[in-house]
Each structure stands twice: as C-alpha cells, then as structure tokens.
Amino acid sequence: MKRRTRTAGGVLIVVLAIILIAGAITAGWIMTMTSEMEYVAQFSESAKRRIATENATALVRQYLLVNVLTKAEATGASGDLGGGWGSMTIPDSAVMPLATFSPSAGYNHFNPGNGGGYSQDLYSLPITMAAGGESISRRFLIKSRSSVLSGTPAAFHMPSASVSGSLSVAGQTLLWQPAGAYTMASISYATPSTPGFSLIGGNGTGIPASNFPFIPLTGSGTEGTPSIPVFDGTLNVIANTSGINSLAVMSETSAVNGRQIVTGASTSDSDGVVSDGAGKVTIDLLDPDLGNVLVEDGTDHLILKGQSSAADRTAAGNAAAVLIIVHLANTDPATNIPLEQVEFQNSNHRKLVLAIKTASGLGTVLNFPQAGPDSWRLVLTLENTPVTFQLSGASQDVIGGLQTDQAVSVQNGSLNLVSETDPKLLDRLTARDGWIEVYTP
Amino acid sequence: MIKANSSHAYSLIEVIIAGAILMIAIGAVAAMALATVTQQETNIRISQAISYQEQAARLYQLGLTPTAIASILPVEPGVTLSFKNETIGPIGTIAGIQKIDCEIVFQPNPATVGWSEGSWVGGTTASRTNVMVVIRPSIR
Numbered sequence: 001m002k003r004r005t006r007t008a009g010g011v012l013i014v015v016l017a018i019i020l021i022a023g024a025i026t027a028g029w030i031m032t033m034t035s036e037m038e039y040v041a042q043f044s045e046s047a048k049r050r051i052a053t054e055n056a057t058a059l060v061r062q063y064l065l066v067n068v069l070t071k072a073e074a075t076g077a078s079g080d081l082g083g084g085w086g087s088m089t090i091p092d093s094a095v096m097p098l099a100t101f102s103p104s105a106g107y108n109h110f111n112p113g114n115g116g117g118y119s120q121d122l123y124s125l126p127i128t129m130a131a132g133g134e135s136i137s138r139r140f141l142i143k144s145r146s147s148v149l150s151g152t153p154a155a156f157h158m159p160s161a162s163v164s165g166s167l168s169v170a171g172q173t174l175l176w177q178p179a180g181a182y183t184m185a186s187i188s189y190a191t192p193s194t195p196g197f198s199l200i201g202g203n204g205t206g207i208p209a210s211n212f213p214f215i216p217l218t219g220s221g222t223e224g225t226p227s228i229p230v231f232d233g234t235l236n237v238i239a240n241t242s243g244i245n246s247l248a249v250m251s252e253t254s255a256v257n258g259r260q261i262v263t264g265a266s267t268s269d270s271d272g273v274v275s276d277g278a279g280k281v282t283i284d285l286l287d288p289d290l291g292n293v294l295v296e297d298g299t300d301h302l303i304l305k306g307q308s309s310a311a312d313r314t315a316a317g318n319a320a321a322v323l324i325i326v327h328l329a330n331t332d333p334a335t336n337i338p339l340e341q342v343e344f345q346n347s348n349h350r351k352l353v354l355a356i357k358t359a360s361g362l363g364t365v366l367n368f369p370q371a372g373p374d375s376w377r378l379v380l381t382l383e384n385t386p387v388t389f390q391l392s393g394a395s396q397d398v399i400g401g402l403q404t405d406q407a408v409s410v411q412n413g414s415l416n417l418v419s420e421t422d423p424k425l426l427d428r429l430t431a432r433d434g435w436i437e438v439y440t441p
Numbered sequence: 442m443i444k445a446n447s448s449h450a451y452s453l454i455e456v457i458i459a460g461a462i463l464m465i466a467i468g469a470v471a472a473m474a475l476a477t478v479t480q481q482e483t484n485i486r487i488s489q490a491i492s493y494q495e496q497a498a499r500l501y502q503l504g505l506t507p508t509a510i511a512s513i514l515p516v517e518p519g520v521t522l523s524f525k526n527e528t529i530g531p532i533g534t535i536a537g538i539q540k541i542d543c544e545i546v547f548q549p550n551p552a553t554v555g556w557s558e559g560s561w562v563g564g565t566t567a568s569r570t571n572v573m574v575v576i577r578p579s580i581r
Contacts, residue, residue: 011452015459019466026470033477036484043488047495048573054502055576062578063535079533081540085574090535231580 048084049134055086056127057138057438063090068122069142069434070218070230072096072244088125095120097142098245098434104143112217112435117145117427124441139441144245146430147174148379149423153401157219157235165389165410170418171401176233217433219245235405237431238357238383239327247355247381247431251292251323259291264337265298275299279337283324285350286316292429295326300340302326306348306376313349313374321351321425331359338362339385347374351420352400353429355381361406363388368396368413375399379420379430382406389415400426483549486519490547491571493517497524498543498575507541520547529579537579544572 059079067074073094080087097120104119120142126135147155154167155174218230219237230236240246251259262268267277272287279300283293286307295302304324307313330336338360344367356364363386368376375397382404389396391413400420402408420426493514500510507524514522527541548568 010455012455012459015463019462022466022470026473029477030473033480033484036481040484040487040491044491044571047491051495051498051502051573051575054499055574058502058577059532059535059538062537062580065578065580066537077534079531079535079538081532081574081576083574086576087533088535 052081052084052086053127053136053138055081056088059086059088060090060125060138060140061436061438064122064140064142064436065218065231068093068095069097069436070242070244072242086127088127090125091123093122095122096244097122098144098432100144101428104145108437111143111437112147112150112433113143113145114150116150116423117143117432119143137441139439141437141439142434143437144432144434146379146423146427147433148401148403149420149426149430151419153417153419155401155403157403157405158233160406161404162407163410164407166414167408167410168395168414168416170416174403217435219431219433235381235383235403238325238355238381239329245431245434247323247325247353247429248294248327250429250431251294251325259294261294261296263296263298264300285322285348285352286312286319288319290319290322292323293325295324297328297330298337299326299328300337302339302342304342304344304348304352304354306344306346307350308346313347316348316350317377319350321353321429323353323355323429326354326356326358328358328360333360336360336362339364341365341367343367343369344376344378346370348376348378349374351377351422351426353379353381353426355383355431356385356387357383358385361385365390368392375418377420379426380404381431382408389413391415403431479550486547486549487569489517490520490545490549493520494522494543494545494571494573497522497545498573501541501543501575502577504577504581520545532576538576539579540574540576542572543575544570546570 063074063077067077073096074092076090076092078087078089100118100120102119102121104113104115104117109115122140122142124137124139126137151171152174153171154169156163156176158176161176217233219235237245237247239248243249260270260273262273262275262281264275264279264281265277266275268275272284272290273293274282274284276282279298280303281295281299281301282303282305284290284305286305307316326339326342328336328339339356339358339362342354342356342364347370358364361384365388366380367390370392377399379400380398380402382402384406385404386406386408387404388409388411390411393412395414395416397416397418399418401417497510497514500513501507501524505513507527510524511522523544523546525542525544527539529537529539532538532540546568550567
C-alpha cells in the first residue's frame, strides 16, 4: 500500500495563501479608500474654515476702514455670519492712526509706504474658525506715510489732476483714476503674512512698491457721516475740518518750532517772515528762527528765499524742516485776492513742505526765475489750486515731489521731480496715506 | 492488483474546493472593487468641486465680480458654479458688508458617465449642492 504523499493539500494551501495575500491587498485598498473619504470630508471642512477666517478678517477690515482709519475714536462692534461662516468681536478704539508717530513695525517693502512711515498697531484678535471651535489670531495694523516720500514723487489725485508741458518723474507716479475706471479691485494681496517679510532685489535692498493694486488708501479723515469721500483719492489734507491728517493742525502741534500766522494785508517782520502789508510775504528759508508758517488771505505774492552760496546751502540742509501753508479761504469774488505768484529764489537745501489751498480755485504761478543754479528741496501739496511752473528756460530739479488734485502746467523748461533721499524729518510734516495690513502674529 | 493512489483523489477535491474558494473570493473582491472604484471617483469629484468652489469664493473675497470670476476660472467638468443673493448691509453692528452665496451643483456619482465634447454625459441625475457664505468689505 502506497502512503499518501506529503504534497497532498498543497494546492489548497497555495490557494489559501493567494487569498490571504489578495485579502491583505484588498484590506489595504479599502483602508486607503477610507482615508480618502475621510480626507474629502475634512477637506470640505478645512475649506470652510479658510473661507470663514477670511470672512471674519473682512468684517474687521470694513470696520477699521469706516470707523478707525478715518476717525479719532470708535465704539467696538461685533458681527456673526451664522452657520460657522465667521464671526468677530472688535473692541473699542481710541487711537488716531493718521496722527501716530510710532515707526513702522518691521519692514514691508511690499506696501505703499515702501517699508517706512508710521504704524498704529491696533490689536490681535482671535478668529474662531468654522469647525471645532479652534481659533487663530490675526494682527491688524494701520500704516501711513506720505506717498511723495515713499518713492512716488508725483501723486495726482481726484478730481481733475492733469499735466501739460515737460514733466520728468524720477520714481513712480500715483494716478488716481475716476471712479469706475478700474474693472477689477483687490482688497489685499497674498503676501506677506509675516511681519518683516519683503521682496529683496538683486542688490540686497527692498523692492519698492509698484503700481500693483493696493487699495483702499485714504489721506483724509472725517467725523460723522462722510460728506467727502475719503477712499477715492480725494485730496483733503491741508485744512481738513476733522483735524485728522490735517496739515493745518499738524503745523500747530508739530514739535518743529512754533507756528506763526501771517497775512499780506498787514505789515509784520518776525523770525524770517516779512509782510509788506501790500500783499507780498517774504520767507527766508535760511533764517535759524524760522518755524512753521500759515499764510492767510490778503496775500497775492509769496517769495521763498533760498540760498545763494554753497555754505548757506549746507547750513540750510542742517536746519529743521519747516511747513509753510498758504490757505486762502475767502470765496467772495468781491474781496477775494488770489495768490498770483510764488517766487522761488536761488536754490534751497532746507527741508520744506509747501502746501497751498485756495477756496476760489484760481490758478497760481510757481516762478523759478534763476537759470537752474541748483535744485530746490521741496514737497508740494496743492489742493484746489491749478499751478503753472514758470521756469527759466532750463530744466529745474525739485527734490521731494508734488501731490495735487488740479492741473499742472510746465512752461519754458523741463521740471524734474526726484525723490527725497533723507525724508526722516519731513515725514512728520507731510500729509499721509493710510492703509490696513493684516498679519499672522 | 495495483491499489489506487488516494492522493490523486485528494488533489482533485482540493482543486475543486480551492477553485470554489477562489471564485468566491474573486467574486467578493470584484463586487467590492466596483463600489470602491466608484467611491474613489466620487472622492475625486467632491474634492475637485470643493476646491473649485473655494477658489471662486476667494476670488470674490479679493474683490472680483461674479462675471469676472466666471471668466477667469477654467471650466470644471461636472460642476456648475453660481453666485446668488448678493446683498450689501450690516452684519451685526458692522455696516457695509457685501455678502453672497457661492453655490456649486455637481454630480458625485460617476456610474455610466462618459466624456464627450468638453462635458460629462450620461450618469445618474443625482446631484449635490454645496453653498459657501462669502463676504467682503464694500470699501475696497
């Protein structure tokens, strides 16, 4: 009798082994599918959390734009979209961001201030995300800086800025377009989300802000219901009645000397400012006692005396920055005396902000009679005042820049606007644009 | 007389039993495979649709109009995107908020679906709707 061989049952074992392996593979497959299903379920939730986070941030942005950026104080607010789509509770605010002198925290060369300017650190707020009650924080800052001092020596505002003649801009130009000119708008850009981040150019310095959309910007403040649009590029900074970002107020409160008020209608002679009582006011920019000046109605001729020698220019360059405001508020045609001419004598190295606002809207001639001996260090802010640069036949450099909401004409030469390289003291005396930045703390 | 070798009979029975077990196993796997592959395709469709919807919602938050969003985003097969119920008003005590419902309708079940001339055809009519509530500041 033959004994059963040891191979009996081998096929069964092999089949069972195959089934075992196939079962393991199938189980792995099923587990992978289960993981995918779980991923998809979580993906939907995570998408909701991301949208809810941005929704909550949008609530704070809107609140800050309306209630904080353009106001002196604001009562807190809260909003809840329901369904886990975002909610925020915002505390009271008693800050005036456009008046702060706190330097910008961290350098963000990707913003309109080209990394510099001032920063009002408002608060870090927790944002509860849609699911699970988890929360993250967002840090909200309002930053502000003069556009002219941040790499944009020419800023043309609403409603009717225009240029004729030869104007050269060594830097960027800010053109506020009429409402509706943009077909797309953007409230923010993707980066940076970390304080201090900036794009670095090949030479190691930050890349200056470009003309990419970064709105809303505002230069004005208001109390109550806005009667003047503050986010459309309207220039309202010289005598803003709200006092926010008002050069008239700034010249009073500035730490740079006191302010004297002069009118061409009466004689006076004090600290480098002389009025002949017949409409002519002369200001000596080399005078060491010269402080901020407010020139009022009754003035038709303003003379700014620069420096004629290299030694004087060096001395003027080391003197304090000054703010000169010409505010002609009279609108009565019978008694109104227009500012016919501002005369820029010699050249000037003193840091100077000249702001002109005329209620009548009559034009003014900015006269540079010398044949371009040297540059004029000058930041011009022109509100409701069309100007004509009357040059001497040669090109004229202006170190600083101009912002205006009316027509600019250049005659008898070429005007070159060049960025100020040392804006530190001027930053405190110039009107600012303000904007919001949101960071992850 | 030569006795039959019983080990051959065992092998035959083994083969029959093994074959039966194998067929049952293959049948089970085949049945499960259809469900699993279908589920896999469903997962892909859902994640693609949600991702598409999120991109649309983010573009709205960035300030684009629904028309501009529709022209920017590439067509996603099987997904219909629409923006509905746009309003400007307060959310709580915060005024001036622009709000909209970003909605997608898509078919998650791929059974018998085919691809023809740029769109999905066939399949069941069962569809799913997902709505994202999106807001943005009216000042922007």
